[in-house]
Amino acid sequence: MTRADRFAPAACPTLVVKIGSALLVTPDGHVRRDWLAGVVANLAERHAAGQKIIVVSSGAIALGARRLGLPGGGRASLEDAQAAAATGQIALSHCWAELLGSHDLTAAQMLLTLDDLEDRRRYLNASATFGRLLALGVVPVVNENDTVATEEIRFGDNDRLAARVAQAAGAHGVILLSDVDGLYTANPQRDPSATLIEEVPSLDASVMAMADTGSASGMGSGGMVAKLLAAKIAHAGGAHLAIVGGKQDDPLGAFARTHRGTVFPAPARSGARKGWLKGRLTAKGRIVVDAGAAKALTGGASLLPAGATGVEGGFRRGDVIDIVADGHAIARGLSEYDAEEAALIAGKRSGDLAAVLGHAPRAVLVHRDHMVLL
Structure with missing residues (x-):
């Protein structure tokens, strides 16, 4: 089995795909609609092949900031981020519903906070909702509820949210579409000799030391550290995780064909309660x-x-x-x-x-x- 095969419908019955703001939104605050339509077409192909799909989509703050004319991409203050999220989430959800609907797929919006997945009862409620939606053939589109989240009770990045969602939904794989191709031996923007690491068998201290906390685009809130922490959370639920470059057209198809990216193979699944414990952030x-x-x-x-x-x-x-x-x-x-x-x-x-x-x-x-x- 190749690295990409772990995420194919035959081996991965339920897949979580996370899309970052830098890929989905242009620097001037517009949705990259043609690019997104290509991603949705690939998701529809996977769905038709029997794979259940969950999307974790960033972009609400970036879209709302443009509409409201807020500085700093809407992240100058918590209040600006909350206002931008409230405004941009409507546009983001409409876009996903329209594009998925063009393939006869129904979208469902789920906005989650950190407490929704840290509190055991609320986690089980979210898990039940995911289960029912997926059984109905619906594609849940998830984002952090930045309208009400505060600095103290928030994920802060959708990489870890995607991994936690994978746990709650019992997903077998997580693909993080990113503005970088994967984990490199050093930051490739600063060190031209840095090389891509294709597979990471274990997340030890030496691997974590390779990460960079910065978001290359300035629109997102994550970085490589967040992606490695997401891999740890995904592993707690027994899900493989891949970091895949998303700048090209049809990035999911390109990954399936070329296998380019970094894959973090998961160990054997632990029990549901222990997976929830290990994946907690607080x-x-x-x-x-x-x-x-x-x-x-x-x-x-x-x-x-x-x-x-x-x-x-x-x-x-x-x-x-x-x-x-x-x-x-x-x-x-x-x-x-x-x-x-x-x-x-x-x-x-x-x-x-x-x-x-x-x-x-x-x-x-x-x-x-x-x-x-x-």
């Missing part, structure tokens, strides 16, 4: 552990109070927390205790917990069945 607090506990966790053990050295944050029982060793999050899970009780029993042996808390306690801080290693 946590309510942290428990710091010693080296012995860190080693035990990597061996599949639960987190016992004796291995905890510190508690941070105001979490409650059932909240998602990070488990930290040597300054780095090594695991994430659902806390069995409120932060106040966790702090009281940190470092204590199991036989001492009842005396400290005054009641019969749970034996672990985080159970292995509700924990994922990062």
Whole structure:
């Protein structure tokens, strides 16, 4: 199987395709309609071949900024971005509905915030909506709800949103159409000797060091770092991810023919709850552990109070927390205790917990069945 074959209808029953602002919108704020029509034609071919399609489309802020005459592409302030998004989203949705409709495909708009996919109940609601729409043959067109999102509760880029949507929809692949061809050994705009990396078997520190945080066009909000973080989220849900250059006509078809791009093959799928945990972008607090506990966790053990050295944050029982060793999050899970009780029993042996808390306690801080290693 070639790299591109992982994303073909036969191997990838459900595909998420993300399109960035720099590809969809011209510098003066107009939709690249002819280019987009070619992308939609390819999506229609895939749909006819049995592949379920979800589109994550940027462009609302860029389109709205032109209509409102806002400086800085509508990103000069949070208020400008919200106003531009509210104005541009109507035009963006109309364009997608019209082009998909020309191929007898029905579009559905879904606007999501970070909390919609971080809160477990709302995540399951979104998952059910995706499932029903796809079963009906509809093409969901997703964007972050920038009209209400704030700096504190937002994805901030549609790369990670696309990967999180893939988790919620149970997708098997994510293609990020970008203004760059993929991951290079260095920033190709600054280093002409940089070479394209065709496949990345694992996302270790050396790979992350190759990324650049900048958005080449100035219209988007992501960068290569966001795309690598998206790959990590996609992997948590068992989905392959590809970064593919989108500047040419028919970029999805070109990828299928030439395989040019960077592919991040996914490991085996984990359970749905653990995939949700691993793909989260936020946590309510942290428990710091010693080296012995860190080693035990990597061996599949639960987190016992004796291995905890510190508690941070105001979490409650059932909240998602990070488990930290040597300054780095090594695991994430659902806390069995409120932060106040966790702090009281940190470092204590199991036989001492009842005396400290005054009641019969749970034996672990985080159970292995509700924990994922990062």
